[in-house]
Amino acid sequence: MSGKVILHYFNGRGKMESIRWLLTVAGVEFDEQYITTREQYEKLLSDGSLMFQQVPMVEIDDMKLIQTKAIFKYIAEKYNLHGKDLKDRVMIDMYSEGLMDHMEMIMKLPFVSDPKSQLDSIQSKAKERYLPVFEKALGAPVYLVGGKLSCADVLLLECTLMLEEKFPAILADFPNIKSFQGRMTQIPSIAKFLQPGSKRKPQPDEVYSKTVMEVFKFTLPLP
Numbered sequence: 689m690s691g692k693v694i695l696h697y698f699n700g701r702g703k704m705e706s707i708r709w710l711l712t713v714a715g716v717e718f719d720e721q722y723i724t725t726r727e728q729y730e731k732l733l734s735d736g737s738l739m740f741q742q743v744p745m746v747e748i749d750d751m752k753l754i755q756t757k758a759i760f761k762y763i764a765e766k767y768n769l770h771g772k773d774l775k776d777r778v779m780i781d782m783y784s785e786g787l788m789d790h791m792e793m794i795m796k797l798p799f800v801s802d803p804k805s806q807l808d809s810i811q812s813k814a815k816e817r818y819l820p821v822f823e824k825a826l827g828a829p830v831y832l833v834g835g836k837l838s839c840a841d842v843l844l845l846e847c848t849l850m851l852e853e854k855f856p857a858i859l860a861d862f863p864n865i866k867s868f869q870g871r872m873t874q875i876p877s878i879a880k881f882l883q884p885g886s887k888r889k890p891q892p893d894e895v896y897s898k899t900v901m902e903v904f905k906f907t908l909p910l911p
Contacts, residue, residue, distance in 0.1 A: 693718040694747040696732065698903075700896035701889040702795055703756045704744040706788070708888065709846050710760060710839055712881045714767035720887070729903050757788065764839035776834045783822075783832055783840040787847045790818050794850050798897035799906075811855050818847075819862050826864040830871065837875075845872045853891060 693711060697704035699722040711718050723729055723743065732738050738745055739754050746753045749766075753759045761781075764770035771777040793810050797803050822844055825832050832840045848869055851858050859866045872878055881888050900906075 696745040769839045780840045787843040823862045
């Protein structure tokens with residue numbers, strides 16, 4: 689197995705994008721092997737590479753890791769982005785899992801039968817459930833937990849940028865989050881990741897959704 693981190697997923701955001709973000713912030717170089725056909729997916733299955741028959745899968749430290757949250761937490765722990773003690777870590781995990789829940793709603797948009805209704809739900813939940821939590825948490829601190837950069841900060845930046853792609857003015861009533869965004873985007877690794885030509889993926893298009901459905905033998909749209 690190569691010493692370099694290798695990501696196995698589709699050529700698109702999905703559940704792998706947060707892992708790309710975190711590796712980038714940690715300064716870890718990685719390669720990607722894109723799944724484009726059913727045959728590639730079946731080979732990973734036959735090789736025994738996919739516990740639970742799922743992707744994302746990440747090759748790192750002579751392991752083949754699956755389950756997005758497990759991969760994310762491993763990288764955060766390995767590169768000191770998961771808090772200084774148990775209390776910090778549980779706060780980081782609560783923030784992170786809330787953000788992942790909300791981003792999953794956005795990830796599902798290319799695969800639902802009524803995206804307009806889903807968009808309305810995403811926007812209302814962002815304004816009423818998720819963003820107020822982070823606006824309050826960032827009332828004074830530079831970062832969410834323990835005064836230092838953590839994986840929760842990386843997820844918050846990713847999530848708010850995704851929201852602004854759909855609702856450009858959504859942070860108008862959340863000045864603390866907007867200021868946080870500005871600070872985060874000045875971090876050199878993040879600034880580079882946000883430039884054209886980086887390994888950051890664009891918003892999903894029809895090619896991405898079609899590939900996912902064909903590999904998994906699903907039919908669009910999902911209910």
